Each structure stands twice: as structure tokens, then as C-alpha cells.
Amino acid sequence: MNIVYRVGIIPTAEEIIELYTNAELPRPTNDPDRIAKMYQHSNLVVTAWDDNLLVGVSRSITDWNWSCYLADLAVRNTHQKFGIGRKLIELTKAEVGEQTMVLLLSVPTAMDYYPKVGFTRLDNSFLLARSR
Numbered sequence: 008m009n010i011v012y013r014v015g016i017i018p019t020a021e022e023i024i025e026l027y028t029n030a031e032l033p034r035p036t037n038d039p040d041r042i043a044k045m046y047q048h049s050n051l052v053v054t055a056w057d058d059n060l061l062v063g064v065s066r067s068i069t070d071w072n073w074s075c076y077l078a079d080l081a082v083r084n085t086h087q088k089f090g091i092g093r094k095l096i097e098l099t100k101a102e103v104g105e106q107t108m109v110l111l112l113s114v115p116t117a118m119d120y121y122p123k124v125g126f127t128r129l130d131n132s133f134l135l136a137r138s139r
Contacts (some may be wrong), residue, residue: 009090010063012055012098017046018054019088022061030081033114049078055091062086065095067109075103077111093124 018026023046023060027034035041046052046066051132055063063082069075077099100109112132113121122128 008057008086008089010089010094012084013054014098014102015052018061018064020046023064026061026064026081026083027079029085031084031116032079032081034079039137041058045078051075051099051102053095053102055086055095056083057086063064063091063095065099067099067103068109069107071103073107073108075107075109077109080111084125086129092120092139100133106135127137 018041019116023042024036024039026032027036027042033044049066049068051065051067051069053065054061054070061083063086064079065077066079067075067077077096078096084094096109109126110129111121111126112134
């Protein structure tokens with residue numbers, strides 16, 4: 008397996024939807040236009056490719072100086088446990104630099120993963136949920 012990581016390459020909505028579905032990441036995969044807009048308005052995307060197959064993605068929104076919200080981290084189920092997620096996080100952090108924190112909201116199934124890759128669990132967050 009020869010994984011190539013790329014910064015700033017935006018996959019097609021179809022590639023993203025296929026990856027999210029495979030990785031069981033709960034996103035609006037029935038709405039390609041919404042997926043495309045999510046990426047259009049993100050300012051840091053790191054991808055992992057196995058030849059021409061999208062196998063991982065880290066999608067973030069950042070100001071490059073204080074905070075970075077890692078909105079999506081997904082790795083294809085056949086490529087999990089090879090360090091791809093860890094590398095995507097590492098490259099995201101390297102891009103935003105040492106002055107910038109990286110924070111995220113975890114899906115329930117990944118709550119045990121993030122402490123293993125260096126994240127600290129917090130109790131001081133708040134949410135205004137989306138209405139659709």
C-alpha cells in the first residue's frame with residue numbers, strides 16, 4: 008500500500024460521498040450539492056490516496072492563527088488501522104502551525120480514537136444544533 012497525501016486537492020462530491028458512506032461517517036451523503044458546498048467553503052483539505060482511490064480525508068475550517076475546526080476525518084474501512092487518520096491529523100496540524108489549536112466534535116463511534124492520537128477530551132463546549 009503506497010498512500011500519497013495531498014494538501015489542497017478537493018475530491019469530487021461523488022468521491023467524498025463514496026468515502027463517507029464506506030467509512031460510515033454520518034454526513035448528508037444523499038445531497039451531493041451540500042457536500043460540494045461543505046468543501047467549497049472549507050479552507051484546509053488534506054486527502055489520502057491509494058493510487059486513484061480516495062482513502063482518507065481531513066476537512067477543516069481555520070483562521071491559520073488561533074483555531075482550526077477539524078470538521079471531518081474519514082478513512083476508508085479497508086484502510087483503517089494503518090495510521091492514515093493519524094497522518095491526516097498530523098498534516099492538518101502542520102499546515103495550521105504551532106500557534107493554532109485543532110478542535111473537533113467526534114461521532115460517538117470515534118470517542119476512544121481521538122485520545123489515542125493526542126487529543127484531549129474537553130467538557131467546555133456548547134452547540135447550537137442545525138435544524139436540518
